Each structure stands twice: as C-alpha cells, then as structure tokens.
Amino acid sequence: MPIIRVALDVPVDTLFDYRAPDATASDIGRRVLVPFGRKTAIGVLLEISNAAAVPAERLKEALRVLRDLPPLASDDLQLIRFAADYYRHPLGMAVMGALPTRLRRVAGLSQPRRRGVYRLTPAGLALDAAALPLRALAQRRVLDRLRQGPLALAEARTLAADAGPLLRLFARRGWITLEEDISPGPPLSAIIAPTPVLTAEQTRAVAEICDRLKEYRTLLLLGVTGSGKTEVYLHAIAAALKAGKQALLLVPEIALTPQLDALVAQRFPGTRMVSLHSGLAESERLEHWRAARSGQARIVLGTRLAVFAPLPDLGLIVVDEEQDGSFKQAEGFRYSARDLAVVRARQRGVPIVLGSATPALETYHNALTGRYSLLTLSSRIGAPPPRIACIDTRGESLVEGLSQRLLAALRERVTLGEQSLIFINRRGYAPVLMCRACGWISGCSRCSAQLVLHLAERHLRCHHCGHVSGTPVACPGCGNADLSPVGQGTQRVEAALAQHLPGARVLRIDRDTTSRRRAWQAMRERIRDREVDVLVGTQILAKGHDFPHLNLVGVLNADSRLYSNDFRAAERLYALLSQVAGRAGRGGTQGDVLIQTEFPQHPLYAALSRQDYRAFADSALAERRQAGFPPFVYQAMLRAEAPRLSTALEFLVEAARLGSTLDSRVTTYDPVPAAMPRRAGRERAQLLVQSESRSQLQQFLRAWHVKLAPLRASRARWSLDVDPLEF
Ligand code: ADP
Ligand code: ZN
Ligand code: ZN
Secondary structure, eight states, X not given: OOEEEEEOSSSSSOOEEEEOTTOOGGGTTOEEEEXXXXXXXXXXXXXXXXXXXXXXXXXXXXXXXEOSSOOOOHXXXXXXXXXXXXXXXXXXXXXXXXXXXXXXXXXXXXXXXXXXXXXXXXXXXXXXGGGSOTTOHHHHHHHXXXXXXXXXXXXXXXXOTTHXXXXXXXXXXXXXXXXXXXXOOSOOOOOOSOOXXXXXXXXXXXXXXXXXXXXXXXXXXXXXXXXXXXXXXXXXXXXXXXXXXXXXXXOSOGGGOHHHHHHHHHHSTTSOXXXXXXXXXXXXXXXXXXXXXXXXXXXEEEOGGGGGOOOTTEEEEEEETTTOGGGXXXXXXXXXXXXXXXXHHHHHTOEEXXXXXXXXXXXXXXXXXXXXXXXXXXXXXXSXXXXXXXXXXXXXXXXXXXXXXXXXXXXXXXXXXXXXXXEOSOOSSBSEEEEXXXXXXXXXXXXXXXXXXXXXXXXXXXXXXXXXXXOOSSOTTTOOSOEEEESOOHHHHHHHHHHHSTTOOEEEESHHHHOSTTHHHHHHHHHHTTOOSEEEEOGGGTSXXXXXXXXXXXXXXXXXXXXXXXXXXXXXXXXXXHHHHTTSSOSSSOOEEEEEESOTTOHHHHHHHTTOHHHHHHHHHHHHHHHXXXXXXXXXXXXXXXXXXXXXXXXXXXXXXHHHTTOTTSEEOOOEEEEEEEETTEEEEXXXXXXXXXXXXXXXXXXXXXXXXXXXXXXXXXXXXXXXXXX
C-alpha cells in the first residue's frame, strides 16, 4: 500500500507518513485530511513511496485525499522547498503558509463546489464497464466519455437527462472527483487603452526584457521617480500575455499603490487580473488564488506573499520598488520575496525585472558585476527634476522645528494656490515627554524606548509594544507640574503650521489618521480636489502617489539617520528621501525640495541633490567593501529573547560554541544585546554569523540548525534570520 509523506503546519523539520490506499503520484501537491494526535488536520501530500520511516504498525491511515482543487504544481512546490531550506523554516509550515487560510482549515471542507469538471479517479479508471447494469445506457455513455478526459456538467447533460444525480452517484462510489477547471483563461485582448509613445530609453528597456522571454535573466531597471518605469513594466507584461504567459507583479504594499491597480486594469481590459495580499477577505483571497492556479487570472498583482502564488504559465516577474524593506518578512518565516522571486524566475526559466530609483546595494552590486543586466531610465518624463537644496539649521532658532526659510517657502506656495508636503517620519506630538527639573523622561516600562506623546488622544504611547498610559499631570519623579514635550512629531508640526500659516488648510497623514478603512482614500480625494494646502505626513506619503499640484517638499529631522549604528541606515535614508523628493513637481512644473539639516555638506545630501544614485551607491559600496559588510559577505543572525537578558545570552553562548566546531570559514561573532535590548517585556540578544561565500554559509546553517534543534526547549525563544535586514 502506498505511503504518503505529508507536510503539516507544525514546527518540526519532518514530514509525516501515512498509509493512503488510493493515493497515486498524480496526488502529489494535493491536500490531504489526516489524523494528527487527537484531531484531524489538513496537510499537503509531498511525496509518495512504498517504504515508511516508521514501523508499519504505527502508521495511521490518511482519511481522504482532497481532489477538489488541482494539486500544487511541482514547480511551485520546488520554490517552497527551496525557501524552507534556505531560510531554515519548517517545510510543513512553509507549504501550509503558502495556501490561503480557507484551504488550511478542516471546518467547511465538505462544502460542495458547483463549477468545475469531473474526472475519473484511479478506481473509476479501473472500472469494467461490463459491471454496470445492461440497461444503464446513460451511465455507460457518461463513463465512456469520462475515459476520454475531464467532463463538465453542461456537457454531461447532453449525454444523460439526469446527469446531475448520475454524477453524484459516481462520486459517491468513488469513481470520479470534481475538480477545478484548468482550461486556459479567456481570450486575450492586446493593449487598447491609449498608451504614451515610449521614449528611446523606455523602448530599449522593453526590447531588452522582451528579447528573450523564454530565458531566465534578472534585469535591474534603474530610473528616477517619474522616469516611466511603470510604463516599461506594462509593455513587458503585454508581451508576456501575448506569448500566452501569466505575469506576476510584486509591489511593497497594495494599500499604497492603488493607482497601479487601476492602471493595470485599465490597460488590460479583457484580461483577468487578481490581487493577492493580506488585506483581502478570506473568501476573496481563496478566489484569487484559485484564479491564479487555474490560469484564469493572467496577471497577479500582489505583495510579498504573492511570490508563492501558483502560476502554471508564469512568463514574467516584475518587482517594483525592489529595495523596499517590506519584501522581507520580519517574523516567523523570514523570507525575502524579492530574492525568492529571482530564484523562482531562475527555476522557471523566465525573466525578472527589478525596478527602483534607489535599488538595494545588493541588487546594484549584482548589476555592476554583470550577474544582472542594467537598464537605465535617466530622466524624468514631462517635468524637470526637482531642485533639491539643504537648509542649514545650525545657529538658526527654529519655530517648533521649522526654519524661517521653510515657512516662507510654504507661505509662497499657499499664496500661489499650490500644494506642499512636510515630511517627518515620526508620529505623535513629541517623541518624548520630559521633566526639566529632575530629568525624568517618559520611558516605556516594557521596552527600551520612550513613550511618545499623543496630544490629540491625550496619552503617551509606545510605538513598539503598543502600551498606552494617560498623560501625567505632574512629574512622577519630583511632582513638578511643568512637563516639556521634546522634539517634533506630525501632530506638533500640524499645530505649528496652523499657527504660522493662518488660513492654510493643513492635513496630517500618518498611521493614526489613516487607520480607518477608506480614510486614506478619502484623504487622497481631498488632495486631488485641492481642498488641502499643506500635507504633513510620514512615509505613507513617500510612496508612489501622484499629486499633480504638489510642488514643494520640506524634510524635517532626517539627520538622526546619517550616523546610525545600522550600516544600512544611510542606504535607507537615501531611498526614502529620494522617494519623498519624487513627490514634488509631478504636474509639469519644477518642484522644490528643502531639507533641513545640520550637515548640509554631507555627501549623502550632495548626491541626493544631484539625484545621483550611482554616486551615492558607488561610495557606499566602497565603504561596505572596506568594512566587510554585505554585499561583500553573507550574514545570518541568530536572535534570542527571554524574560532575562542573561538567559538569552547564555543560550547564544552555547549556540556559538556549537557553531565554532563546524566550519572555520564561517565567522561567528560574540553574542550581544540587540539594538533594542528590551521589547514588550522581553530581553533580546543576537549572534551574527557571516561568510564570504553564500553556499558555505548555507552549509554551515544547515549543520548548525541540527545542533540547535535540541535547544528548542531552552528558556530562550530563538529564531534564525538569514540575510537579515534589521540589526
Ligand atoms: P515611475 O514608475 O518611474 O515613477 P511612471 O511610469 O509612473 O514613472 O511615469 C511617470 C509619469 O510619466 C506617468 O504619469 C506616466 O503616465 C508618464 N509617462 C510614462 N512614460 C511616458 C511616455 N513615454 N510619454 C509620456 N508620458 C509618459
Ligand atoms: Zn521631575
Ligand atoms: Zn513598549
């Protein structure tokens, strides 16, 4: 009897064996219902064999192979296997995590499905038609027809008047199953919406991408904001669709790119496009996933989780804003969707386009060394690049963080009826509340962080653990009633602007004002309709929005990231500021960007003001090479947390000892407290390992992980982060 190996959603590194009398190789990738402990669970059948890893008498029997959906294709499973292995995540959890929630749940399994095609099971195929009653002519007709291939109910009705009951009877006897129809999607229509005439650079980029659509290549599309990258994606997607392929378009956050969604839909009106992201309702997510799996959906637009979307005809992958940190999952299964997208393209032999104005240095480095092809769009379309200048704030007395020069510039734009944006990447009123008499500051008792003063909500809040407490009326340390808010957040800037720009309509846009559903949508409409003069906001405003009347951007408090301990801080700052700067002057007029800083000579600002990413990146890469940081080395971080720091550190010391015996070419650093040593009441520490070779590091991690497994029960909770972005 066949033994099946099943991936289950449990945190162990093994598959589970079951007996399954009716399973065949064609069931690989299908869901199965199995007994697990005292419960039943859904898993995915990954392997089938004749020998079991456990003694036969201990093997349980699988309850049912679920054949209602087409199985996960081996291509798609191959990607998940790679990811589980590379990021050291339990395979079962990785496989199950790639399925929509509905498909992971035992409850609701028996719901009948109306659409689909009927197919013979192995039992049905083996059936001798002579076994049917002689007079059952209709049954014989339907059975004969089924032997030639899948049959839809509509066709069955032409063969037998009572086709419905008859097919149900066959199904009850186990001869047939109802499966999703995987016939090709609706006919494709070419691009019909009016498209701009491509520039020479765009034409060249599209030609490069489409030149060899049947071959793996990674192409970096490097182009400043507004240089027409989206247009290049759309043309490449059109070519893939014409070749009968599906296209996968990955974006950082759907909520932030509603315009892209609409644009794609408008450009390919006859083509089914679906979105896949965590904001969808369960039923929608399932529906979209099935459309991708069946091939009905030809374009899939999604966030990082969509990298695992089942795509039988995948022909092109596009990753927009490829440098964005949200492509890396920060918890649990810590995969990088951007990196997995490249792996997937290679596995499937298709091109992948990584687009950005400010690529990750890893990506840019790969383009310089020739691993990736570099395509550039060097100028903005339709508008001159924004003028970017620094305002030297040394020795200036600022009004609530705002310089006179910035205020004057704002006033001028308001008078002209144009819009402006003040960018400050801090929510709340002030980052900390302080007593100048005794030095007390509002710290979070559960985190090594300060409580942020939210004046509108009249409370102090920790942005790390969510802890909230009322604003104290007097200093808890000395009783002083005069507490001072220190520093600026969006609320404070909003209040200051209202005061210093009388008559101007100010709108604050941050996570606090946009958390309600549709709030952000409504705000965008107000901005579009010019009901707002000055926007104050965080990085929500930095991303792909097109506000045609916005001509001035002011940047506050960026300096703190110039000299951070995190070696990626400058890279992120450059990317963020160039995105913010890209908001200015999209409507044809030249925009102005004013950056308030105490370091006006800093090379980062100098490169930014020339919009010279390559100058910035070349010097940043030279520094990385010198210091031995990625992309010149490969890293993994073992993270541990426990109620006491010593417990976490002890665990890491033991882990380091186990690692030191494995491979001398992998460097194991000393365990240290995390950059934020305490969060939500737990102490955190980390241990960095690195190597000049990715494959050596991978080998090391595999062996190390095996040695660490017995420490699962340690009092420290730990996890491994491969290619970590956070330090
Ligand atoms: P990016 O994605 O690089 O930020 P977009 O693709 O959004 O840039 O293009 C910026 C603007 O220029 C958009 O409004 C777009 O419609 C327009 N655009 C793009 N390509 C062309 C073109 N070849 N001719 C005219 N307008 C174009
Ligand atoms: Zn005090
Ligand atoms: Zn906290």
